[in-house]
Amino acid sequence: MAEALKKVRELKERYQHVRAHDSTRIFNTDILEAWEVGCLLDIAEVTTKSALERKESRGAHAREDYPERDDDKWLRHTLAFMDEKGVTLKYKPVTMTHFEPKKRVY
């Protein structure tokens, strides 16, 4: 994940110099796709940072270095914020209703 984060940041650097080949003003899907890449890179940075910080395994978030679920420290929602300085992570408690977390076994 640390590798991935580094790669995303490198791609964001490259993205500073992105250019579209289509300069028309009607239905320009080239500019649209280029814009969407920028958005995807932001989402990638935020998702990777959040995953790196979540030091447990929970459902699809499965890590070899922390193979078990940790409800004491990690039963919480990640809220990610981004500005020019980078990513800020905050957390929010989970509202338990009908289902308790349990081990994922098949």
Next chain:
Amino acid sequence: MEVKLRILRYNPETDKKPHYENYTVEAEGNDQVLDLLNRVKWYQDGTLSYRRSCAHGVCGSDAMRINGVNRLACKVLVHDVGRKITIEPLLGLPVIKDLIVDLEPFFDHYRSVMPYFVNDEPPPTGERLQSPEQRARFDDTTKCILCAACTTSCPSFWGSGQYVGPAAVVQAHRFIFDSRDRAAAQRLELLNDRMGIWRCHDIYNCTDACPREIEVTKALGEVKMAIATGRVE
């Protein structure tokens, strides 16, 4: 292997009329035509414009003419069509740019048939119940994804864009034959028109073109029967 694409291009800012451009791309047999379009756009000519979304044959965004036949670009594989592929926008609707057509006339016809559930009776405390047989009656026409392949394959529609078109009738059928709905008579009245259902002459292109394999002509026939007999069954 090499595949040759012949694509009907049109740039509204500079072209007087559409013209074909040729492109050669590397491809495998199980690549989609959409993959080939992406290859052209991303690595050869960024100005090539087309709509696409799911790339899985369920959203209908990439309906277009592939070797003269209306298909979804993401459902057609290279081994279905061979090494020379002609790609053009849908027929019968105004071309905005390259493979993108103006779908507003298509959506206007859709809106005109009351394509929504109508039942003003006081709702039951639970669900509005329906037997499996009643549900099956209109199951086929629930599959429509509004891709416009059927309507733009219809010679009656090419003849007059005022014809409401098979897709609109399919969407009306979905509610007319739904036992929970109460506006069948109103919708049949709307379709009982020269430019409504009666422009359909059972040409059948629509059924061939439908990527969801809906029996379109059959549904249109059932609507005609309902109007002729005055019964919805």
